[in-house]
Amino acid sequence: MSLKQEIDKRKTFAIISHPDAGKTTLTEKFLLFGGAIQVAGAVKSNKIRKTSTSDFMEIEKQRGISVATSVMAFEYKDKRVNILDTPGHKDFAEDTYRTLTAVDSVILVVDSVKGVEDQTKRLVEVCRMRNTPVIIFINKLDREGKDPFDLIEEIDTTLHIQTRPLTWPINQGSLFKGVYNLYQGHLNLFESNKSQLADEVIGISDLHGEEILNYLSVKDTKKLREDVELIEGVFEPFDVELYQAGLLAPVFFGSAINNFGIQELLETFLEIAPSPRSREASERMVAAEENKLTGFVFKIHANLDPNHRDRIAFMRVCSGKFERNTFYYHTRTGKKLKFANPATFMANEKILTSEAYPGDVIGLYDSGNFKIGDTLTEGENLHFKGIPSFSPEIFKELENRDPMKTKQLEKGISQLSEEGVAQLFIQEPGHRKIIGTVGDLQFEVIQFRLEHEYGAKCAFIPLKFYKAFWITCDDKKMLETFMHRKSYAIAKDKEGNPVFLAESEWNVTLSKTDYPDIVFHTISDYAGVANEGAVS
Ligand code: G4P
Numbered sequence: 437m438s439l440k441q442e443i444d445k446r447k448t449f450a451i452i453s454h455p456d457a458g459k460t461t462l463t464e465k466f467l468l469f470g471g472a473i474q475v476a477g478a479v480k481s482n483k484i485r486k487t488s489t490s491d492f493m494e495i496e497k498q499r500g501i502s503v504a505t506s507v508m509a510f511e512y513k514d515k516r517v518n519i520l521d522t523p524g525h526k527d528f529a530e531d532t533y534r535t536l537t538a539v540d541s542v543i544l545v546v547d548s549v550k551g552v553e554d555q556t557k558r559l560v561e562v563c564r565m566r567n568t569p570v571i572i573f574i575n576k577l578d579r580e581g582k583d584p585f586d587l588i589e590e591i592d593t594t595l596h597i598q599t600r601p602l603t604w605p606i607n608q609g610s611l612f613k614g615v616y617n618l619y620q621g622h623l624n625l626f627e628s629n630k631s632q633l634a635d636e637v638i639g640i641s642d643l644h645g646e647e648i649l650n651y652l653s654v655k656d657t658k659k660l661r662e663d664v665e666l667i668e669g670v671f672e673p674f675d676v677e678l679y680q681a682g683l684l685a686p687v688f689f690g691s692a693i694n695n696f697g698i699q700e701l702l703e704t705f706l707e708i709a710p711s712p713r714s715r716e717a718s719e720r721m722v723a724a725e726e727n728k729l730t731g732f733v734f735k736i737h738a739n740l741d742p743n744h745r746d747r748i749a750f751m752r753v754c755s756g757k758f759e760r761n762t763f764y765y766h767t768r769t770g771k772k773l774k775f776a777n778p779a780t781f782m783a784n785e786k787i788l789t790s791e792a793y794p795g796d797v798i799g800l801y802d803s804g805n806f807k808i809g810d811t812l813t814e815g816e817n818l819h820f821k822g823i824p825s826f827s828p829e830i831f832k833e834l835e836n837r838d839p840m841k842t843k844q845l846e847k848g849i850s851q852l853s854e855e856g857v858a859q860l861f862i863q864e865p866g867h868r869k870i871i872g873t874v875g876d877l878q879f880e881v882i883q884f885r886l887e888h889e890y891g892a893k894c895a896f897i898p899l900k901f902y903k904a905f906w907i908t909c910d911d912k913k914m915l916e917t918f919m920h921r922k923s924y925a926i927a928k929d930k931e932g933n934p935v936f937l938a939e940s941e942w943n944v945t946l947s948k949t950d951y952p953d954i955v956f957h958t959i960s961d962y963a964g965v966a967n968e969g970a971v972s
Contacts, residue, residue: 470510527875548581828872
């Protein structure tokens with residue numbers, strides 16, 4: 437098969453949702469369709485269950501599963517589908533954001549009962565930043581949920597995403613009859629059957645004809661006809677190019693647990709979702725079809741077992757063909773590296789692989805060479821862009837509790853921040869280490885790992901910062917004056933970029949007024965260029 441054919445057959449995506457909306461269930465149904473698993477329940481949930489949040493070891497045990505389920509690949513109708521799993525737990529949100537940089541599209545699951553939930557907003561924001569195409573699956577139609585028109589409006593307004601329903605539900609909850617496919621004009625009747633696989637659909641040539649009354653009551657038919665008329669009147673016809681440009685999200689309705697509406701979703705997804713495309717590196721655009729290998733690391737999974745200190749770096753192949761035992765160029769360090777045991781993932785198994793193509797994710801055993809955002813090439817000096825770093829929400833100062841182990845602490849915290857466990861800011865004078873995270877859990881993770889992996893003891897002192905802003909300014913003098921005047925709130929990120937640690941919203945507003953030329957960014961990327969999310 438040619439490289440072009442390999443690329444065209446690949447669909448690499450993530451399923452995202454607020455916890456409990458049905459991401460795991462939907463993933464499992466997809467794998468069942470792909471024949472990658474045979475029975476329901478075979479996919480271990482990568483979800484961190486609601487244990488008491490302080491039970492870190494329990495969480496890690498559960499997280500351990502996620503190496504195997506980080507990528508789930510299967511073949512379906514000549515396509516290779518790569519599903520990248522994302523942790524649902526809020527405290528691991530940064531992990532999810534980074535994973536979103538490695539996909540070509542996204543399926544967003546929304547719970548029809550709960551509607552759009554908080555975490556979803558942030559995830560969709562990340563998709564929008566990169567124009568990632570989104571398909572929306574409204575789940576749990578077997579329950580009494582919100583009115584579908586209200587749901588669509590809620591999605592439009594809270595997620596700022598233009599939608600277009602492709603299927604439409606006929607009632608919901610105990611009266612749920614099924615969905616009508618607005619494009620193919622067929623009816624998919626609902627049966628509560630968790631073991632059924634394929635949906636049996638009924639072609640309806642004319643929604644206004646008599647035929648439909650063989651399947652639906654007069655009342656349901658009337659309502660469906662009115663709904664469809666309204667949809668056709670309100671929405672523009674579906675435009676696949678707008679979807680692929682990340683500007684329009686098609687919407688499907690169904691019930692993942694009942695395997696209902698899944699086939700329709702999967703088949704449309706395979707038809708319209710983009711295959712691997714060009715990606716932007718700082719130096720140039722890199723086309724997937726280029727013969728030479730390029731790829732970037734978006735996730736590092738550490739092995740917590742002290743006897744096996746290896747880590748797995750997850751690399752997304754962006755162009756060319758990856759081959760086992762071949763030297764590649766690590767552009768940040770200038771080292772040449774080769775990999776004897778690269779792994780790919782099929783369903784929930786990790787297997788040794790000898791080759792991989794654009795869109796594939798490979799697990800590379802790593803003894804400390806990689807950090808998030810690193811690029812591999814065949815020699816060209818490239819750096820892929822767009823692994824975002826968001827402002828943390830909780831800030832604490834790291835305190836060394838064992839002066840004899842200062843070196844270990846320095847090394848440990850620097851490695852953990854390279855893995856993306858937390859963000860590290862250094863404040864001078866005194867080389868104060870400020871740790872920023874999105875959730876409290878990370879502090880436990882850091883403390884535990886520093887002690888068990890590096891033999892260092894630490895404590896945390898809470899700080900009252902509200903947000904970190906990466907600051908840039910064309911007028912270098914103004915930037916210097918600002919940094920001098922606010923030195924108590926200025927630190928450097930691990931790339932050495934200046935960051936303003938604001939104590940309150942008001943604090944930032946005031947600074948913006950006093951220093952109008954300074955741009956305050958809430959997002960940076962690991963290439964060190966604060967190029968997006970300007971809030972000034
Ligand atoms: P997540 O990965 O997004 O967190 O969600 P997950 O798939 O684990 O689903 C969350 C809960 O919602 C599960 O119930 C699951 O069975 C249920 N669910 C998923 N799809 C549907 C659906 O179409 N209809 C209904 N009624 N429920 C659905 P649970 O009780 O939390 O877990 P379990 O004991 O069933 O595994």
